Amino acid sequence: MTMSVSRRRFAMGVPTLLAASALPTVAWAQAAPSGNFLPQPSGENSLDIIAAERLAIRSKAVLEPGAWEYIHGAAGSEWTLRANRLALDLLAFNPGRMAGFSEADTTSELLGQQVAAPFFVCPMGGQDFAHEDADLASVRGAGAARIPYMLSGASNKSMEQVAKEAPADLLRIFAIYLNTDREVNWKLARRARAAGYRAIVMTVDSLGPGTSNRYIAMGSPKTAAAGFGNFDPARGGTGNFRDLKRDFDPADIAMLKEASGLPVMVKGLLRTEDAQRAVAAGAAGVVVSNHGGRTLDGSIPSIDALPGIVRAVGQRVPVLFDSGVRRGVDALRALALGATSVGIGRPVMDAMALGGGKGVADLLNWFRNDLATQMLLVGAKTIGDISPELLVRTDYTDATDRDLLTHELP
Ligand code: FNR
Numbered sequence: 001m002t003m004s005v006s007r008r009r010f011a012m013g014v015p016t017l018l019a020a021s022a023l024p025t026v027a028w029a030q031a032a033p034s035g036n037f038l039p040q041p042s043g044e045n046s047l048d049i050i051a052a053e054r055l056a057i058r059s060k061a062v063l064e065p066g067a068w069e070y071i072h073g074a075a076g077s078e079w080t081l082r083a084n085r086l087a088l089d090l091l092a093f094n095p096g097r098m099a100g101f102s103e104a105d106t107t108s109e110l111l112g113q114q115v116a117a118p119f120f121v122c123p124m125g126g127q128d129f130a131h132e133d134a135d136l137a138s139v140r141g142a143g144a145a146r147i148p149y150m151l152s153g154a155s156n157k158s159m160e161q162v163a164k165e166a167p168a169d170l171l172r173i174f175a176i177y178l179n180t181d182r183e184v185n186w187k188l189a190r191r192a193r194a195a196g197y198r199a200i201v202m203t204v205d206s207l208g209p210g211t212s213n214r215y216i217a218m219g220s221p222k223t224a225a226a227g228f229g230n231f232d233p234a235r236g237g238t239g240n241f242r243d244l245k246r247d248f249d250p251a252d253i254a255m256l257k258e259a260s261g262l263p264v265m266v267k268g269l270l271r272t273e274d275a276q277r278a279v280a281a282g283a284a285g286v287v288v289s290n291h292g293g294r295t296l297d298g299s300i301p302s303i304d305a306l307p308g309i310v311r312a313v314g315q316r317v318p319v320l321f322d323s324g325v326r327r328g329v330d331a332l333r334a335l336a337l338g339a340t341s342v343g344i345g346r347p348v349m350d351a352m353a354l355g356g357g358k359g360v361a362d363l364l365n366w367f368r369n370d371l372a373t374q375m376l377l378v379g380a381k382t383i384g385d386i387s388p389e390l391l392v393r394t395d396y397t398d399a400t401d402r403d404l405l406t407h408e409l410p
Contacts, residue, residue, distance in 0.1 A: 073212025141360020
């Protein structure tokens with residue numbers, strides 16, 4: 001594999017905007033020394049993937065430490081980051097046998113569109129930490145693998161550029177971070193429709209400081225190219241991404257629907273009552289997520305929130321899920337608990353760092369193949385056959401059993 005890393009040097013005074021997932025910025029604006037710019041990987045490489053988690057080790061070799069920590073860090077003590085994994089690992093399978101098939105079919109549907117597998121690429125800001133082409137690389141990968149793609153409202157590239165980079169029939173969704181300036185929201189929503197996005201996701205869990213301690217300790221470095229691709233005063237409103245709206249309420253769903261004419265989903269829900277309120281206010285879907293542990297440290301693992309939300313709204317709208325998914329079995333766990341589609345976050349950034357769009361396509365195909373293998377092994381021929389009966393919630397709590405959960409990466 002060849003990897004080129006462009007080591008540009010920039011003078012002071014180039015844009016210092018930084019897209020972060022846990023956006024807020026008070027902490028980082030203070031902590032970020034100016035001129036602390038990171039080089040970015042570039043290039044396109046196919047990846048031999050044994051496991052997505054191994055890509056995180058490999059990406060360390062090509063990313064600057066600050067970029068790697070930005071991607072892999074989480075809020076606070078990172079309890080939620082670890083708990084996401086632990087809670088998934090506590091769900092064991094009781095597989096069906098003699099099911100009479102030799103190949104599983106992962107095709108499924110999202111928002112009325114047939115997709116290759118029940119996965120989606122999570123919306124992630126700051127993709128230029130991972131690759132010079134940033135969002136263009138990840139959408140190329142999603143397009144090649146035919147996996148739905150969510151573009152972050154904090155993307156480096158504009159939604160129009162991203163739209164051009166993907167096949168026309170790729171299911172693309174725009175994940176908006178609402179602005180305090182109503183005109184900005186209105187314009188973003190209209191642009192999303194005009195650029196062929198099929199839905200809008202409103203992220204509601206990124207409300208305040210959540211920037212990882214590890215990243216701050218690295219001096220909160222940024223890339224010289226960083227900027228917010230969709231924010232431009234020339235397109236209406238203040239154009240300042242940092243003016244984030246925090247006082248969300250159900251009326252925001254109606255506003256986005258009216259502005260865009262598109263289905264609107266809400267991302268970052270963990271409480272059943274919040275999902276009910278969102279759907280009552282017209283949401284066309286919910287994304288059960290704790291932002292991969294990047295916002296409230298100490299929030300419950302997303303997977304623990306999933307069954308209640310599925311019971312409450314799953315008959316009416318799709319319930320998407322993310323946070324901690326690293327293997328096909330994790331997707332199988334979430335699907336068994338009623339998820340419609342399963343999001344992949346950090347591994348996409350690792351794949352981009354190592355292989356650009358090709359790397360992302362290889363990763364998504366790896367997830368699809370791994371899911372198909374696990375479906376065969378549990379006796380589920382189609383996505384519709386994946387049911388809660390396959391799962392047993394274990395409670396490994398004594399010291400010996402705990403070794404099952406904390407182990408070296410195989
Ligand atoms: C994110 N996430 C995120 N979510 C969102 O709605 N808008 C955003 O801009 C971002 N930005 C972002 C940047 C980075 C670097 C990461 C890792 C994550 C959260 C993301 O969509 C998703 O919820 C989690 O990443 C899922 O967890 P895993 O798969 O990373 O464990």
